[in-house]
Amino acid sequence: MSRIDRVFLVGPMGAGKSTIGRRLAARLALSFVDLDAAIEARTGVDIPRIFDIEGEAGFRRRESELLETLTRQPRTLLATGGGAVLDPANQRCLRERGQVVYLRADVATQIARTRHSDRPLLRGDDPAGRLAAILEARAPIYEAIADISIDTRDGSPERIAEQLARRLQQTEPSHDG
Numbered sequence: 001m002s003r004i005d006r007v008f009l010v011g012p013m014g015a016g017k018s019t020i021g022r023r024l025a026a027r028l029a030l031s032f033v034d035l036d037a038a039i040e041a042r043t044g045v046d047i048p049r050i051f052d053i054e055g056e057a058g059f060r061r062r063e064s065e066l067l068e069t070l071t072r073q074p075r076t077l078l079a080t081g082g083g084a085v086l087d088p089a090n091q092r093c094l095r096e097r098g099q100v101v102y103l104r105a106d107v108a109t110q111i112a113r114t115r116h117s118d119r120p121l122l123r124g125d126d127p128a129g130r131l132a133a134i135l136e137a138r139a140p141i142y143e144a145i146a147d148i149s150i151d152t153r154d155g156s157p158e159r160i161a162e163q164l165a166r167r168l169q170q171t172e173p174s175h176d177g
Contacts, residue, residue: 004028004168006098007077010085010142012135013119014110015103016152016160017079023161025077028168033070034079039063048118056083064090071097082134085141095145099168102146103160104139107131109153147171 007030009017018034025032039062040046050059064087070078071093078098084090094100105113110131124130143149148167152160 004030004099005074006030006071007168008071008094008098008100009077009079009103010094010100010146011082011103011152012105012110012131012138012142013082014113015082015105016113016157017082017103019157020103020152020160020164021077021079023157024164027161027165028077030075030077031073032077032079033073035063035067035070035084036081038066038070042066060087067093082138085138085145091141091145099147099171100145101164101168102142102149104142104149104151105153107135110135 007024007028009021009024011017018037021034022032024030036047039050039059043050043062045053047059050062054062060083063081063084067078067080067084067090070076076098080090080094085094107128111128114127148164148171150160150164150167155163
């Protein structure tokens with residue numbers, strides 16, 4: 001059984017990164033950190049406000065700076081934002097410093113899980129179309145950097161966390177960390 005030190009969850013909004021992440025962190029005895037929540041704590045404002053003031057580029061800069069720091073913390077499970085993988089430097093941090101888990105979710109699942117949220121990238125007339133375009137662009141990146149992928153459409157967060165814990169404990173780390 002391998003010693004799990006750092007696990008990074010990637011995937012689209014609504015895939016369950018925060019919900020499953022908390023449960024998985026508890027199973028692996030890791031500290032749980034949600035990247036978006038950490039950005040909000042650091043700035044004192046919520047993500048939609050950052051988007052309103054600084055735009056997506058300003059948010060992505062803040063996200064990259066904090067990801068650089070958090071991916072170095074030992075004994076951590078980090079739930080990234082869906083777009084954190086867009087920056088090649090972020091991809092390298094994730095791949096080189098821990099085990100990357102891609103939580104897959106189709107557009108219908110994403111819509112169902114995010115329908116009551118105020119996510120900046122869902123503003124507008126066609127959230128399903130927007131999610132489909134985002135997923136089409138990002139899914140190849142998620143797949144390319146992931147050590148493990150799992151579909152989160154069906155099954156409880158607890159069951160998915162249990163499956164992931166078993167898989168991670170069977171997978172030898174492929175990164176130097």
